[in-house]
Amino acid sequence: MGPRSKGCEMAHSSELSERERQVLEAVIHSYVATAEPAGSRTLSRRFGLGISPATIRNTMSDLEEKGFLFHPHTSAGRIPTDKAYRTYVDSLMRVDPLTGDERRRLAEDIQGGGSAIENILRRAAQSLGVLTQELGVALGPRLDRAALRQVELVRVSSDRLLMVLSLSGGAVRTIFVEVPGIIADEALIGVTIVLNERLAGLTLDQVRTSLASRLRDVATTPQAAELLNIFVQEGEQVFGRAAADPLDTVVLGQPSLLADKPEFASGERLRQLIELTETRQQLGRMLETRGGGPGISITIGNEHGDPRLEPFTVVTAEYNAGSLSGVIGVIGPTRMPYDKVIALVDHTSRLVSNLLC
Secondary structure: OOEEEOOOOOOOHHHOOHHHHHHHHHHHHHHHHHOOOEOHHHHHHHHOOOOOHHHHHHHHHHHHHOOOEEOOOOOOOEEEOHHHHHHHHHHHOOOOOOOHHHHHHHHHHHHOOOOOHHHHHHHHHHHHHHHHOOEEEEEOOOOOOOEEEEEEEEEEEOOEEEEEEEEHHHOEEEEEEEOOOOOOHHHHHHHHHHHHHHHOOOEHHHHHHHHHHHHOOOOOOHHHHHHHHHHHHHHHHHHHHHOOOOOOOEEEOOOHHHHOOHHHOOHHHHHHHHHHHHOHHHHHHHHOOOOOOOOEEEEEHHHHOOHHHOOEEEEEEEEEEOOEEEEEEEEEEOOOOHHHHHHHHHHHHHHHHHHHO
């Protein structure tokens, strides 16, 4: 379950002495727990490092010079930098297994109610957010490789049909189709049968690229033929919309869990949080780059390469739904309990995969 960094040079702890490693880890633990800059006396009392406050203070100065700690002007203490968190995640952190209560809570929350992939992801993001006290987040899978299980055509009005596509993994897509006039029930039923006979079992990408040839030789009534011709003419566009990148399938937990954290007490930081949660397409674009392999993916602060995301850490893992995949995880301030968060994200991704396989 080794963490993977995204878009950054990984910081290594090889430039640190053993004492510097111990002090850095103590500063991170102190700051994560209290949100207060850590001073040498506090570290000496809380962590029993076996060295004097003066030695701790000198070591913290060395760590600051190397870019691992930051010294706020209003405090005598120091706080970790993004480089410090990266070194902690890669080299210092020990991930403890989840407790039995945490495993049961996740299983109960995610399994309860509805097997559609959207419902599972929504419950998983909510539960993950509550247990980590961060913002749970998930992205629905890319659907171009999803197999089409069933097509249903529903009359909405005299000139509009709703096409309901049931896909592998429990996903459902609905597309409106414009028609020139009222389609008789018999023609609607006949076209539905043809679409299922000719298309079921194909991926959406296969349907999109071969629809015209698969429907061209169908013998049917004139009105049904007219409707089939609409699918032949517009099928690539219609099924292309169904298989589009899932930027609109971002699922969020409770943003209020982040709003209560001291990092977002200032108006500017709170505005950044609100903008992040309201811009689903930005989140979708960021999340869809994070799949592609097993393990945990972690991006910290300025590693995002996007100023709007610099206050945040994103921790995600890939889940699988048959041949499809997506990501699930949490977004929070860079000050987060990485060991606990990583264990919960990893276990949640496995639970979601098991439910969707």
